Amino acid sequence: MTDSVVCQDHGRVRVIKINRPQALNSMNNSVFGGIRDALADAESNDSIAVAIVTGEGRAFSAGQDLQEMQDGLSNSEGGDHQFPSMLKQLTEFKKPLVAAVNGLGVGIGMTFLAHCDLVFMSSDARLKTPFPQLGLAPEAGSSYTFATRMGWQNAAYVLMSGRWFSAQECLEMGLVWKVCEPEDLMDKALEVSQELAVNPIPSLIATKELLMAPGRPEKAWAAHKRENGAYAKLLGAPANTEAVAAFIEKREPDFSSIEGI
Amino acid sequence: MTDSVVCQDHGRVRVIKINRPQALNSMNNSVFGGIRDALADAESNDSIAVAIVTGEGRAFSAGQDLQEMQDGLSNSEGGDHQFPSMLKQLTEFKKPLVAAVNGLGVGIGMTFLAHCDLVFMSSDARLKTPFPQLGLAPEAGSSYTFATRMGWQNAAYVLMSGRWFSAQECLEMGLVWKVCEPEDLMDKALEVSQELAVNPIPSLIATKELLMAPGRPEKAWAAHKRENGAYAKLLGAPANTEAVAAFIEKREPDFSSIEGI
Amino acid sequence: MTDSVVCQDHGRVRVIKINRPQALNSMNNSVFGGIRDALADAESNDSIAVAIVTGEGRAFSAGQDLQEMQDGLSNSEGGDHQFPSMLKQLTEFKKPLVAAVNGLGVGIGMTFLAHCDLVFMSSDARLKTPFPQLGLAPEAGSSYTFATRMGWQNAAYVLMSGRWFSAQECLEMGLVWKVCEPEDLMDKALEVSQELAVNPIPSLIATKELLMAPGRPEKAWAAHKRENGAYAKLLGAPANTEAVAAFIEKREPDFSSIEGI
Numbered sequence: 001m002t003d004s005v006v007c008q009d010h011g012r013v014r015v016i017k018i019n020r021p022q023a024l025n026s027m028n029n030s031v032f033g034g035i036r037d038a039l040a041d042a043e044s045n046d047s048i049a050v051a052i053v054t055g056e057g058r059a060f061s062a063g064q065d066l067q068e069m070q071d072g073l074s075n076s077e078g079g080d081h082q083f084p085s086m087l088k089q090l091t092e093f094k095k096p097l098v099a100a101v102n103g104l105g106v107g108i109g110m111t112f113l114a115h116c117d118l119v120f121m122s123s124d125a126r127l128k129t130p131f132p133q134l135g136l137a138p139e140a141g142s143s144y145t146f147a148t149r150m151g152w153q154n155a156a157y158v159l160m161s162g163r164w165f166s167a168q169e170c171l172e173m174g175l176v177w178k179v180c181e182p183e184d185l186m187d188k189a190l191e192v193s194q195e196l197a198v199n200p201i202p203s204l205i206a207t208k209e210l211l212m213a214p215g216r217p218e219k220a221w222a223a224h225k226r227e228n229g230a231y232a233k234l235l236g237a238p239a240n241t242e243a244v245a246a247f248i249e250k251r252e253p254d255f256s257s258i259e260g261i
Numbered sequence: 262m263t264d265s266v267v268c269q270d271h272g273r274v275r276v277i278k279i280n281r282p283q284a285l286n287s288m289n290n291s292v293f294g295g296i297r298d299a300l301a302d303a304e305s306n307d308s309i310a311v312a313i314v315t316g317e318g319r320a321f322s323a324g325q326d327l328q329e330m331q332d333g334l335s336n337s338e339g340g341d342h343q344f345p346s347m348l349k350q351l352t353e354f355k356k357p358l359v360a361a362v363n364g365l366g367v368g369i370g371m372t373f374l375a376h377c378d379l380v381f382m383s384s385d386a387r388l389k390t391p392f393p394q395l396g397l398a399p400e401a402g403s404s405y406t407f408a409t410r411m412g413w414q415n416a417a418y419v420l421m422s423g424r425w426f427s428a429q430e431c432l433e434m435g436l437v438w439k440v441c442e443p444e445d446l447m448d449k450a451l452e453v454s455q456e457l458a459v460n461p462i463p464s465l466i467a468t469k470e471l472l473m474a475p476g477r478p479e480k481a482w483a484a485h486k487r488e489n490g491a492y493a494k495l496l497g498a499p500a501n502t503e504a505v506a507a508f509i510e511k512r513e514p515d516f517s518s519i520e521g522i
Numbered sequence: 523m524t525d526s527v528v529c530q531d532h533g534r535v536r537v538i539k540i541n542r543p544q545a546l547n548s549m550n551n552s553v554f555g556g557i558r559d560a561l562a563d564a565e566s567n568d569s570i571a572v573a574i575v576t577g578e579g580r581a582f583s584a585g586q587d588l589q590e591m592q593d594g595l596s597n598s599e600g601g602d603h604q605f606p607s608m609l610k611q612l613t614e615f616k617k618p619l620v621a622a623v624n625g626l627g628v629g630i631g632m633t634f635l636a637h638c639d640l641v642f643m644s645s646d647a648r649l650k651t652p653f654p655q656l657g658l659a660p661e662a663g664s665s666y667t668f669a670t671r672m673g674w675q676n677a678a679y680v681l682m683s684g685r686w687f688s689a690q691e692c693l694e695m696g697l698v699w700k701v702c703e704p705e706d707l708m709d710k711a712l713e714v715s716q717e718l719a720v721n722p723i724p725s726l727i728a729t730k731e732l733l734m735a736p737g738r739p740e741k742a743w744a745a746h747k748r749e750n751g752a753y754a755k756l757l758g759a760p761a762n763t764e765a766v767a768a769f770i771e772k773r774e775p776d777f778s779s780i781e782g783i
Binding site for chain 2 (some may be wrong): 131132133135136137138143144147151152153154155156157159160161162163219222223226227230233234237238239242255256258259
């Protein structure tokens with residue numbers, strides 16, 4: 001585990017903190033590997049009942065590291081990229097998993113949440129999945145998970161608009177379970193996690209496994225595989241090329257001339 | 262395409278309007294075929310990003326044309342009836358599909374909506390599926406789609422009661438995404454559609470396809486096939502016969518003597 | 523049918539009442555068998571359209587009889603225990619099924635509700651599934667049904683915390699359809715049931731069957747079978763042993779020394 005992800009135990013609750021605040025906790029290979037290893041360790045540790053994932057500083061996570069995304073690695077499973085193995089560990093995590101969204105979340109900083117069992121969010125945080133603005137498409141299984149969490153209409157609007165959503169909107173849509181004042185966020189997430197953690201760990205594990213047994217991990221992973229196919233087609237295509245050019249030239253992208261069925 | 266369905270483009274957004282106001286936009290073969298062809302054309306047109314379906318006049322749609330329903334064609338796939346091919350096109354439509362419910366919707370005028378990605382509804386409109394009052398059962402895949410949109414309890418109540426639901430009720434149950442003042446309905450539906458339509462069309466298509474990939478079209482179509490089986494059994498049976506007689510005699514039907522398991 | 527379950531008809535609506543108030547309607551073999559037989563009879567009776575399940579006295583049901591649970595029978599399908607056959611009948615009931623939750627519900631007194639089509643609840647009632655506090659895990663298919671009724675996050679919290687939930691909370695989470703003042707509960711449940719029951723019984727049956735056809739009964743039953751496996755592992759294990767000891771010694775259980783993955 002690298003220091004881009006740090007852990008601290010509160011009794012039987014482990015807090016896993018993304019610790020790359022200088023980059024708004026954007027996820028590079030080091031962060032992906034760190035989260036994966038921290039989850040695996042919490043899972044196999046006999047005295048940990050519940051894990052909380054949060055971020056250091058003013059962001060939860062600004063999303064995938066753009067440099068690595070440009071390298072075309074982020075959604076492939078080739079090479080030594082750590083995203084797929086992190087996602088697999090996340091989808092299959094066998095203990096209660098809580099998220100405490102302390103600040104902005106972009107891309108994987110939002111899609112990550114739909115794999116958690118309880119999501120707490122700071123009232124001043126906001127989230128978005130700007131996949132269409134990048135000429136891309138949903139990732140991290142969100143094409144499956146978002147509709148199960150938010151219903152079809154909200155999932156479609158979130159993923160097709162790519163705009164920002166406030167904590168209150170995320171609560172009303174069903175992605176988020178509780179909105180807290182910023183200064184209360186960790187206290188509240190810890191309080192509820194402790195409420196679960198006093199229960200016997202074997203019962204918590206059995207409950208999580210039974211909840212997942214109808215197929216959440218497999219369906220999310222199948223969505224991820226389909227999403228990989230869409231990325232392979234869209235990465236480097238005209239819309240994505242225009243999005244990257246606009247980003248470099250610090251202007252709004254113009255997709256009006258990009259047609260296609 | 263017939264003039265019982267008319268289209269108008271607003272930039273990359275195509276408005277498809279059911280245009281049979283003298284019959285409260287009830288759907289006969291001409292309307293079914295017109296919607297199917299309009300959707301197919303919007304889908305294959307490289308410069309259309311989003312489609313909106315709405316109705317001309319004071320109704321969204323009063324449902325299937327009763328004359329044709331009595332002919333026993335409306336839910337069969339035999340003959341030259343256009344309902345099945347319209348429904349197939351609707352369930353598989355590959356671009357964002359918005360509904361703007363401008364007035365009352367009955368039967369297919371309500372079940373149509375659960376195949377759309379975003380549903381806007383006028384605050385003075387209302388919807389119902391009077392299938393039990395006709396001695397019939399759910400159609401257009403609603404026995405599958407309604408529970409996914411509204412949850413089991415609301416879906417069961419809507420389909421088993423057959424009563425009218427206000428726009429506010431439809432919003433609270435989850436069938437409808439936004440309720441608007443009547444005079445704001447098309448502006449609001451167009452505004453959100455334009456917000457999606459500035460994004461690259463290939464990304465919008467990929468997003469819709471990925472959202473559908475877990476099986477919505479196939480599951481809705483399978484429900485439609487099962488519903489056909491129920492119709493075949495119920496059409497012309499005692500309850501349906503009493504419903505038709507009551508309709509012709511302009512009285513309330515009396516099902517109290519109709520038993521059966 | 524035993525007198526631990528009593529029935530009364532109101533026109534085409536049958537009220538099935540759990541009648542063991544001296545034991546807070548906790549379910550022993552007599553109650554399980556009585557509910558099963560009452561449901562089967564309502565189903566096969568040509569003049570019954572809708573069934574309502576409620577409880578006599580101040581409880582809906584305090585859950586499985588603890589004595590029988592200790593005998594290890596309650597979730598097995600061996601021996602002559604009536605729970606599995608009651609659950610099978612419940613999951614497959616072919617007519618509209620309404621619950622009127624007149625008082626507290628514990629364990630099966632809460633999980634039962636997720637198999638009903640409409641759930642009315644008295645504003646002063648409350649519900650809980652204290653499976654983790656007993657060192658056990660979800661039962662009666664709740665590891666599947668709860669997420670479909672309440673969404674993943676609420677289902678996880680309910681099943682992992684095992685705490686009490688008020689009627690208002692159950693309404694907001696989606697388990698309950700309407701909350702009523704205690705004195706209005708049966709009137710309201712009957713009123714809505716009568717609204718459904720005026721419709722032709724064959725249409726109601728066809729609607730229920732079509733709603734179930736995507737797989738609710740099979741998925742709930744498959745969850746029940748998986749839950750049996752978890753029970754077999756957890757019953758008599760250290761956490762369950764401590765829970766039973768604490769119950770007998772009238773103290774809070776202490777699971778802090780019980781580890782395990």
